[in-house]
Amino acid sequence: MGTEATPTRPITSPPAPADDPYFYGWRMVPRLDERNRQTWEKVPLTPWDVLHPEEEDFIVNNDAHDRDIHYLKVVFEERVAGRAGVKVLCDHRVLWENAALGAHGPDVVVFENLNKPWNARRGTFSVKEMDARPLVIIEVTSPSTRYIDLDDKVEDYYKAGVPLYIIADRRETNDGGAFIRLLGYRTTPEGYVRIPEDAKGVWIEALKVWIQAEGDRVVCADEHGNSIPDLRERLDAERQRAETAEAARNAEKQRADAAEQKLKEMEAELKRLRDETN
Numbered sequence: 001m002g003t004e005a006t007p008t009r010p011i012t013s014p015p016a017p018a019d020d021p022y023f024y025g026w027r028m029v030p031r032l033d034e035r036n037r038q039t040w041e042k043v044p045l046t047p048w049d050v051l052h053p054e055e056e057d058f059i060v061n062n063d064a065h066d067r068d069i070h071y072l073k074v075v076f077e078e079r080v081a082g083r084a085g086v087k088v089l090c091d092h093r094v095l096w097e098n099a100a101l102g103a104h105g106p107d108v109v110v111f112e113n114l115n116k117p118w119n120a121r122r123g124t125f126s127v128k129e130m131d132a133r134p135l136v137i138i139e140v141t142s143p144s145t146r147y148i149d150l151d152d153k154v155e156d157y158y159k160a161g162v163p164l165y166i167i168a169d170r171r172e173t174n175d176g177g178a179f180i181r182l183l184g185y186r187t188t189p190e191g192y193v194r195i196p197e198d199a200k201g202v203w204i205e206a207l208k209v210w211i212q213a214e215g216d217r218v219v220c221a222d223e224h225g226n227s228i229p230d231l232r233e234r235l236d237a238e239r240q241r242a243e244t245a246e247a248a249r250n251a252e253k254q255r256a257d258a259a260e261q262k263l264k265e266m267e268a269e270l271k272r273l274r275d276e277t278n
Contacts, residue, residue, distance in 0.1 A: 011152060013047035013145050023144065024050050025059040051148050051156075053093055053105040055123035061142060064178075068140045068168065068218040069107040071230050072211075075220045076110055078228075079207040085114045087132070089125060096160040097128040104156065108138040110207065127160075135206040136164040140218060143172065154185060154192055163187045166202050166211055168218045180213035200225065 016023035021044040028040045050059055073090040080086040088110050095103045103124065115131040127134070137157055139149040149167050157165045167183040184195035184202040195202060201212035201221070209228070210221040220228040 011047040011051060011148065013050070013148050015046065016044060023060065025057060027054060027057045047145065047148060050145050051104065051152055052102045054103075055093055059105070060144075064170070064216065065107075065140050065142050069138070072108045072138055072218060072220070074230075075209065075228050076108065076207055079209050080110070083112075085112055086135075087111045087114055087118055087125075093124045095124050095126045095128075098159055098161075101156055101160055104153070104160075106137045107140050109162075110135040110137075112206070134160065134162045136166065136204050137162050138166050138168065138211065138218075140168045141170050143170075146170075150183075158185075158187060158192045161187075164204065164206075165192065166204075168211070168213065170216060178216040180216055180218060182211060182213050 022042075023044075024047060025045040026042050027045060027049070029043045031039050031041045033039050045057060045059065049057065053059060069090055073088055076088045080088065088108065089106070090108050091105060092109070093103050093105050094109060111125075111127070111130070111132040112135055113131060113133045118125070118130065125132075139153060141149050146169060150169065154165065163186065165185040167185075169181045169183055170178055171181065172178050182197075182202050185192035186195055201210040203210055208223050210223075210225070212219045212221055222228060
């Protein structure tokens with residue numbers, strides 16, 4: 001799976017609570033029992049493991065986090081559709097060309113310049129093997145690991161050569177609500193620099209899309225400022241339009257049937273009157 005990084009600095013997230021060893025997640029590790037038979041042990045993950053995951057690790061996330069990253073993946077895939085050598089990955093293990101960095105698991109990452117077709121069954125994307133270049137990474141923070149995104153990954157992604165790193169930092173309010181603040185970093189020879197805050201969000205030139213915060217949601221807009229709805233919202237809208245069109249067709253058919261019945265009744269009455277006259 002490639003060269004792994006070893007801890008060289010403290011991780012900013014705290015260790016798992018004593019009463020919940022699997023707070024960050026777990027991995028299944030092969031062991032040999034007393035009869036030399038292979039068994040599997042469920043081993044708790046640490047914050048270091050979250051920063052540098054292995055294949056098939058189960059990392060705990062929440063529904064709001066998953067909703068945002070899958071929305072972003074669908075939008076980004078639509079923006080790069082038809083562009084050769086471009087790939088969007090979501091929550092996938094990435095092994096950088098700088099082997100000392102080990103692997104990371106970005107929420108959403110876009111690569112260009114892939115030199116061969118990507119095998120979707122592979123659990124690790126090797127940047128060096130694919131001769132790929134990162135375009136942008138988006139991380140959506142979760143309460144337990146947000147400081148990994150805010151601190152550790154800022155350093156690591158710069159070293160990995162990621163030109164644009166955007167953090168959707170979800171914060172909870174005292175009344176039980178939440179909001180998102182966007183933090184953008186662009187690379188310079190001296191390191192990452194913060195992108196000044198803009199009411200329109202953070203612009204991703206490579207994708208021609210704005211990343212925006214709308215309450216506790218991550219949303220996107222095109223270059224004209226038009227909001228790009230969630231796939232589920234689009235499906236609901238299409239379903240609503242189809243149902244409205246079907247209702248209109250049914251109403252028109254009912255009007256046509258009623259008019260036809262009225263015509264038949266008028267013709268029958270006219271025939272009765274003629275018969276009486278004759």
